[in-house]
Amino acid sequence: MTEPILSIRNLTVEIPTRHGIFKPVENVSYDIRPGEIRGVVGESGAGKSMTGNAVIGLLDPPAHISQGEIWLNGRRIDALDPEEKRRIRGKEIGMIFQDPLTSLNPLFTIGEQLVETIQLHLGFTQAQAKARALELLEAVSIPNPPERFNQYPHQFSGGMRQRVVIALALCSEPSVIVADEPTTALDVSIQAQVLDLIKKLARERQIGVILVTHDMGVIADTTEQVTVMYSGKVVESGTTDQILGAPTHEYTKSLISAVPRPHEKQYRFPQVSYGGRETVFKVEDLARNWPKTQASSSGKILSVQGLTKRFVEKSSIIPSRQTYFTAVDEVSFDIHDGEVFGIVGESGSGKSTVARMIATLLPVDGGKVMFDGKDVTRLDREGQAWYRRQIQMIFQDPFSSLNPRMKVGDIVAEPLLHHKILPRNQVEARVRELLDKVGLASDAYRKYPHEFSGGQRQRISIARALATQPRFLICDEPTSALDVSIQAQILNILKDLQEHLGLTMLFISHDLPVVRQMCDRVGVMQRGKMVEVQETEALFSAPEHPYTRELLNLMPRLAQLSD
Amino acid sequence: MLSFILKRIGQSALVLLVVGLVAFSMFRFVGDPIDNMLGQERTQADIDRLRTQLGLDQPFPVQYYKFLQEAAQGNFGVSYRQGREVSEIILERAPATLELAAVSALIAIALGIAFGVYTAIRRNGFLANFIMSASLVGVSLPTFLIGILLIYIFSVELGWLPSFGRGETVRLGWWTTGLLTESGLKSLILPAITLGLYQMTLIMRLVRSEMLEVLRQDYIRFARARGLSDRVINFRHALKNTMVPVITIIGLQLGAIIAFAIITETVFQWPGMGLLFINAIQFVDIPVMAAYLMLISVMFVVINLIVDILYAFIDPRMRVSG
Structure with missing residues (x-):
């Protein structure tokens, strides 16, 4: 076995706070060998990113390394002064961040950013640096480097930007790259390409990679070694096959069991029980006060016919010179009473636009949306109010979908007051009941959204959506921003809602394993068109459309996972 | 880019028209210019003559149009106080x-x-x-x-x-x-x-x-x-x-x-x-x-x-x- 290029020994990071010293990283050790990819996995707040930041010397004060050592190529780097640390950054250790959309300075061309970094580390002339920059763009498979060189970040797609970020990290042939959730913000197909690129670079250039992620699929497909972290500590370390196939620690076991399985349908999502954080969701109680679900006349609660949306791509004063981009192109499907209908597709395929049009948040450019026999795209004011009580939405980002200046109680009360469902004096009791039913403590009523975790906020969103006692729920990527363990809780809640309250759901996701568990029928969207609509099991076992097959092929196998 | 600049120039012109209207209204509504220009010993005939001479008997839009026309050439008339061309003073x-x-x-x-x-x-x-x-x-x-x-x-x-x-x-x-x-x-x-x-x-x-x-x-x-x-x-x-x-x-x-x-x-x-x-x-x-x-x-x-x-x-x- 070769010598490690990077060695982390008993690393502890401390943050002094008013309530004493908080240790986000405690006694963490692991090694990276040349050409090896080590996955660091755990839920948010487990200290995985903080370890990466400590390695690259980018801890935000007052966080600091209080104990332990970091060795790079036989040299101890944790105790260097800031100027020496800066010289290592980018030169010997490269870094890749999660969000390629925000990692690049929008006001400089990618060429300028590459040349600047190359000149800094290698002392090249402008011409040499440009030649090397073009070489790097070639190496990360960006087509037509000479033209791309002079373009700005906004002219690149998400996947292409992440390639630019990787090129920047490679500028001076670093021996280690810290990749912090490098593909979390990307689509499945782009994710696979970027991961392949990282694998190829690690192998060919003998770079050691620390791959920080919460995605077990990425771990299974990409890494050789895995370190599992839980609340700042390493709970288990070993080869990928060993950790995924035969985990020994309780936390790892329950984390792995919570990963949605792509190859079979389960009744419920196993939850991460470790740490005793399981919360109850009393859906049966809720069902007692729920109005009897009226069946729609045709058995189809929602029928979408030829739905079309165009956006102006290039505006012009002369109408004939306007060009349009068709985001949704003649999409038609039906949703039956009480079923969960899934829409899958990559970003930009138009799935969220469909959801917004159904919720009448966007005007349609063509087609009809029939809800219980009424075309909801042409409703009068009264009809609108009625329709908006029948449908509710749950959004992807639980951080931006709740007003930060409103108390949670007021957020949940708003739909009740707006639709005048209850007399004012009964609203508080109902809101408290709803919050209790979704498993939030009674003091939640007077708190603000920022005092809650991502999973708790998504529960608040659910409570708000249920306040009007809707018949139809639109969930737009409801768990994409959440950890696996929290994801399982939220998905179980949604399942219970459907079962006990007879809710019909439109479930939008790019995560195929989740869709398989959640949905009765699935529609696949590609570039604004609905290419296939199938029963879930039929779709997964015998996909008809080539694009569906392609998507399923990209799904992480997770074959090594223990059951 | 060009259409962006053209649009901005159009908006600017609109702003100037509105300000011009405000500026012009001052002549009409902040005291009567005739009063200001003629002394104490004036006759009704003097007033009428000056009114026609200055075009103040014409309808409001016509007067506004003339004002804009003059203003565009930098001509704002004669200062009441100093009796000199306003453009010169400015x-x-x-x-x-x-x-x-x-x-x-x-x-x-x-x-x-x-x-x-x-x-x-x-x-x-x-x-x-x-x-x-x-x-x-x-x-x-x-x-x-x-x-x-x-x-x-x-x-x-x-x-x-x-x-x-x-x-x-x-x-x-x-x-x-x-x-x-x-x-x-x-x-x-x-x-x-x-x-x-x-x-x-x-x-x-x-x-x-x-x-x-x-x-x-x-x-x-x-x-x-x-x-x-x-x-x-x-x-x-x-x-x-x-x-x-x-x-x-x-x-x-x-x-x-x-x-x-x-x-x-x-x-x-x-x-x-x-x-x-x-x-x-x-x-x-x-x-x-x-x-x-x-x-x-x-x-x-x-x-x-x-x-x-x-x-x-x-x-x-x-x-x-x-």
Whole structure:
């Protein structure tokens, strides 16, 4: 076995706070060998990113390394002064961040950013640096480097930007790259390409990679070694096959069991029980006060016919010179009473636009949306109010979908007051009941959204959506921003809602394993068109459309996972 | 990009039309011009004759159209008080105001950006905190008070600088400048500081908060992760991003500097357009007021047009979506 290029020994990071010293990283050790990819996995707040930041010397004060050592190529780097640390950054250790959309300075061309970094580390002339920059763009498979060189970040797609970020990290042939959730913000197909690129670079250039992620699929497909972290500590370390196939620690076991399985349908999502954080969701109680679900006349609660949306791509004063981009192109499907209908597709395929049009948040450019026999795209004011009580939405980002200046109680009360469902004096009791039913403590009523975790906020969103006692729920990527363990809780809640309250759901996701568990029928969207609509099991076992097959092929196998 | 500029120019024209309407309405509604022009011993025949002569018997839109036509050629009529062409009076006064405004804008922008960047980078430093607290004084004290204080300290007590006027001036064609003589420069210092102080603190506070926001962005973290030095990060990557919103405000404030000059010019008896305007108000000299109003709005509109175009130069994202 070769010598490690990077060695982390008993690393502890401390943050002094008013309530004493908080240790986000405690006694963490692991090694990276040349050409090896080590996955660091755990839920948010487990200290995985903080370890990466400590390695690259980018801890935000007052966080600091209080104990332990970091060795790079036989040299101890944790105790260097800031100027020496800066010289290592980018030169010997490269870094890749999660969000390629925000990692690049929008006001400089990618060429300028590459040349600047190359000149800094290698002392090249402008011409040499440009030649090397073009070489790097070639190496990360960006087509037509000479033209791309002079373009700005906004002219690149998400996947292409992440390639630019990787090129920047490679500028001076670093021996280690810290990749912090490098593909979390990307689509499945782009994710696979970027991961392949990282694998190829690690192998060919003998770079050691620390791959920080919460995605077990990425771990299974990409890494050789895995370190599992839980609340700042390493709970288990070993080869990928060993950790995924035969985990020994309780936390790892329950984390792995919570990963949605792509190859079979389960009744419920196993939850991460470790740490005793399981919360109850009393859906049966809720069902007692729920109005009897009226069946729609045709058995189809929602029928979408030829739905079309165009956006102006290039505006012009002369109408004939306007060009349009068709985001949704003649999409038609039906949703039956009480079923969960899934829409899958990559970003930009138009799935969220469909959801917004159904919720009448966007005007349609063509087609009809029939809800219980009424075309909801042409409703009068009264009809609108009625329709908006029948449908509710749950959004992807639980951080931006709740007003930060409103108390949670007021957020949940708003739909009740707006639709005048209850007399004012009964609203508080109902809101408290709803919050209790979704498993939030009674003091939640007077708190603000920022005092809650991502999973708790998504529960608040659910409570708000249920306040009007809707018949139809639109969930737009409801768990994409959440950890696996929290994801399982939220998905179980949604399942219970459907079962006990007879809710019909439109479930939008790019995560195929989740869709398989959640949905009765699935529609696949590609570039604004609905290419296939199938029963879930039929779709997964015998996909008809080539694009569906392609998507399923990209799904992480997770074959090594223990059951 | 071209359609963006054309659209902006169209909007500017609309703004000028509306201001023109306001300026024109003054003639009609702020006293009767005939009363102002004829003396006590007038006959009804005099009044009627003058009315026809000046075209005041014609309908409102016709009069407005004629006013615009004349205004477009720089012709605002004759000052009631001085009996001279208004355009002539304005041209005579404009250099004083423009020089004062330009110098104080320069001070405000240069010091504002420098202090803003400094206080953002050394967020908790002693000097930075001191500058921040001191800047509160700049924002909260009214301009005339600052002017009077400066006069008291530097002219009355210390006797270093003149307390009023423009000093000696040099003629360059129709332009008179005070920038080339020692007494001219000395006279400029106090009014320029008085006028620029408020704008400087405003720009400084804006730059500081924008810069702090930018320094929190991912691309700054990523720039650090690439090993770039603090100097490059702060002055190349962060400053350029900071300037995008700051430029808009600077544009608006440049207009405000010219408009605010009224107070400063009054305090320092600076022979510029602001002083002219104040005197015009006292004597209800409507042609002068109307001309001043139009001139200021033209400057506002032109400056903002330039700012919008600059915006597109700095931010590449504006260029494509225009």
